[in-house]
Amino acid sequence: MFQKLHFPGGSTVPNRPLSPAPCRRFTSAGSSLAHSGPAVGGAGARAGGRAAAEKDERARGGSGGVGGRGYGSLARKMADEDGEGIHPSAPHRNGGGGGGGGSGLHCAGNGGGGGAGPRVVRIVKSESGYGFNVRGQVSEGGQLRSINGELYAPLQHVYNVYMAGRQLCSKRYREFAILHQNLKREFANFTFPRLPGKWPFSLSEQQLDARRRGLEEYLEKVCSIRVIGESDIMQEFLSESDENYNGVSDVELRVALPDGTTVTVRVKKNSTTDQVYQAIAAKVGMDSTTVNYFALFEVINHSFVRKLAPNEFPHKLYVQNYTSAVPGTCLTIRKWLFTTEEEILLNDNDLAVTYFFHQAVDDVKKGYIKAEEKSYQLQKLYEQRKMVVYLNMLRTCEGYNEILFPHCACDSRRKGHVITAISITHFKLHACTEDGQLENQVIAFEWDEMQRWDTDEEGMAFCFEYARGEKKPRWVKIFTPYFNYMHECFERVFCELKWRKENIFQMARSQQRDMAT
Numbered sequence: 001m002f003q004k005l006h007f008p009g010g011s012t013v014p015n016r017p018l019s020p021a022p023c024r025r026f027t028s029a030g031s032s033l034a035h036s037g038p039a040v041g042g043a044g045a046r047a048g049g050r051a052a053a054e055k056d057e058r059a060r061g062g063s064g065g066v067g068g069r070g071y072g073s074l075a076r077k078m079a080d081e082d083g084e085g086i087h088p089s090a091p092h093r094n095g096g097g098g099g100g101g102g103s104g105l106h107c108a109g110n111g112g113g114g115g116a117g118p119r120v121v122r123i124v125k126s127e128s129g130y131g132f133n134v135r136g137q138v139s140e141g142g143q144l145r146s147i148n149g150e151l152y153a154p155l156q157h158v159y160n161v162y163m164a165g166r167q168l169c170s171k172r173y174r175e176f177a178i179l180h181q182n183l184k185r186e187f188a189n190f191t192f193p194r195l196p197g198k199w200p201f202s203l204s205e206q207q208l209d210a211r212r213r214g215l216e217e218y219l220e221k222v223c224s225i226r227v228i229g230e231s232d233i234m235q236e237f238l239s240e241s242d243e244n245y246n247g248v249s250d251v252e253l254r255v256a257l258p259d260g261t262t263v264t265v266r267v268k269k270n271s272t273t274d275q276v277y278q279a280i281a282a283k284v285g286m287d288s289t290t291v292n293y294f295a296l297f298e299v300i301n302h303s304f305v306r307k308l309a310p311n312e313f314p315h316k317l318y319v320q321n322y323t324s325a326v327p328g329t330c331l332t333i334r335k336w337l338f339t340t341e342e343e344i345l346l347n348d349n350d351l352a353v354t355y356f357f358h359q360a361v362d363d364v365k366k367g368y369i370k371a372e373e374k375s376y377q378l379q380k381l382y383e384q385r386k387m388v389v390y391l392n393m394l395r396t397c398e399g400y401n402e403i404l405f406p407h408c409a410c411d412s413r414r415k416g417h418v419i420t421a422i423s424i425t426h427f428k429l430h431a432c433t434e435d436g437q438l439e440n441q442v443i444a445f446e447w448d449e450m451q452r453w454d455t456d457e458e459g460m461a462f463c464f465e466y467a468r469g470e471k472k473p474r475w476v477k478i479f480t481p482y483f484n485y486m487h488e489c490f491e492r493v494f495c496e497l498k499w500r501k502e503n504i505f506q507m508a509r510s511q512q513r514d515m516a517t
Contacts, residue, residue, distance in 0.1 A: 159215060161238065168238045170249065173198070176215055179237045183222065186233055193221045239316075251315050255280055255296070256332040258355040258362075269315050273308040280333060290352045293343070295336035303366065304406055305334060306485050335359055338424040339496040340395050341503070347388050357387040360394050369399040403489055407436040408480040412443075420478060422489045424496060427464075429478075447497060453490050455483045462486040 161168045173196075180195045196214030199207065223229035251269045253276060256262050265279040277296045286294070297305040298317055308314060317330055335356060337343055346352040361382060363369045371378055374393060381390040394400055402423040410418040410429065417436065421428040427450070431441035445466055451473050453464040462483040467473040480486060 159212060161219070171237070173211065173215075175237070176218070179233065180218075182233050183228065183231075186231065187228060190225065190228070193218055253314060253331060254329045256299075256329055257284065258333060258335070258359040260358065262329065267315075270313060271315070272310065273312045273314060274310045276314045277333075284333075285351060287349075290346065290349055293335060293337045293346065293352065294333055294355065297332050297334045299330050299332055304404075305332060306482055307334075307336065307488060309484060309488070335401075336492070337496070338401050338422075338493055339500060340401060340424075341500060342496065343391075343395075343401075353387050353391070356391055360391060360400075363399070364394070368402070368404065369394060369397050371397045405480060405482060405486065407432050407434075408478060410479065411477040418478065420480070420486065422486070422493065424493060447493065450490075453487065455487050464490070 159172070160170050176195060177198070180192065184192055195218055196211045199211075203211065223234065228234060249269050250266050252264050252266050254262050254264045255276075263280060263283055265276065265283055267276055267279050271279075273296055278291075280296070281291045281294075296308050296314065298308055299305050308317075314331055333355070343356065346356075360369065364371050364378070371394060374397065378390060378393060381393065402421055405420040405422075407417040407419045412418075412429070413431065415434075416439070417432050417434050419430040419432050419436070419438070421430065427445040427447065429443045429445075431439040431443075433439065449466045449468055451465040451467050453462070455461070456463055456477065459477070459479065460481060460483055461477045461479045463475055463477050465473050465475045478486065
């Protein structure tokens with residue numbers, strides 16, 4: 001279907017053709033786009049000669065035009081979603097005006113009068129147009145559509161650009177030509193590869209495929225030069241405008257699931273994290289309870305993931321990470337829970353248990369969870385697929401439901417860095433060298449010692465104030481690019497501590513009622 005491009009720094013994946021977007025008539029660019037052929041004005045005579053071989057549109061009763069009346073141009077539509085090629089469409093029979101009666105434009109063909117050979121039809125355009133019942137602005141080729149904020153006539157082939165399975169943008173040939181000229185002006189000393197030539201007439205299926213391959217090779221060669229691939233011109237081209245004829249274009253996001261599978265959802269390009277997550281939850285079948293214990297994360301590298309903030313735009317991460325070394329996708333669903341008691345309550349939820357199990361197995365492999373003494377037993381339980389028993393045993397191990405942040409500077413250390421660890425029981429700062437090698441010193445804070453916490457946007461730091469015994473409260477700054485994520489972890493922990501407290505009170509009251517009865 002589509003070609004996944006291989007940009008420098010990105011992963012190499014199997015080829016899929018970079019084809020024009022699968023089309024439906026009058027849909028948005030980026031998802032699919034139908035395009036009409038040239039107007040019938042001076043081409044009526046030529047059109048009739050091909051009428052006998054072009055039968056696809058006859059079943060439509062001549063209703064190929066907009067507004068329910070016959071439309072006199074030759075229609076060609078792009079490949080459908082089953083991957084078929086481009087099929088020629090026939091001119092409509094005489095009198096085939098669809099719902100609009102016989103007032104539609106009659107194209108030359110072998111209907112109606114039964115005359116031999118094509119008839120020439122002369123179309124006169126008045127000041128008010130052709131007289132068709134067409135809503136909106138029109139050109140000689142048909143109704144105009146807004147693509148990326150600009151009005152274009154039909155006959156526009158749209159190409160979806162993919163990188164490592166991630167859809168970056170949808171572009172027309174003209175936009176590739178503009179990119180080529182802009183890059184040549186910006187990098188005058190670089191010898192750019194040749195862009196596929198322009199063709200003034202309708203393109204055959206073979207010509208379309210040749211152009212697609214040419215555009216793909218062009219992007220590969222140009223983006224292999226890092227300074228060009230990371231330039232503002234190229235980044236703007238790959239980012240694509242947010243404007244579309246229906247407001248904002250649709251995009252496909254591929255998201256990894258904890259069990260190793262992936263799910264693809266179609267959302268608006270400006271959808272927020274919450275909107276994308278709700279779409280994923282609905283597609284995988286999460287119920288209203290389970291959805292509270294998972295979240296959407298960004299894969300930073302093989303050892304760290306970051307929870308997306310509710311107001312972020314996941315699609316932008318596709319563009320920003322197109323040179324990342326992470327294969328497949330930079331988005332993943334993971335558990336968003338610190339309290340094991342809450343987790344146990346979901347033991348009767350098959351989907352939640354499956355996701356908990358697979359994420360736990362992965363965390364053990366990566367060394368996040370220390371399970372040395374129980375490794376043999378856990379391996380046997382894993383092979384037997386005894387998920388609940390496996391999780392019950394693993395919950396007693398160090399590192400379970402704990403989040404480790406990459407090492408970073410801290411104002412409490414003059415030399416070296418710290419590795420931050422957050423769990424439901426404590427908040428730890430592990431001393432380490434500036435290159436991340438662990439040292440012996442560890443400072444652990446209890447959650448009831450925390451007084452206040454906040455973020456420093458300018459300093460890119462997470463700040464917290466703690467108090468121990470009779471000592472004066474003290475502020476500590478942790479300088480990390482993930483300060484917002486760290487702040488969200490604090491908020492989540494205190495929220496879950498509140499849940500735990502309320503559950504204990506509820507259980508105590510329930511026991512008191514049982515004893516009273």
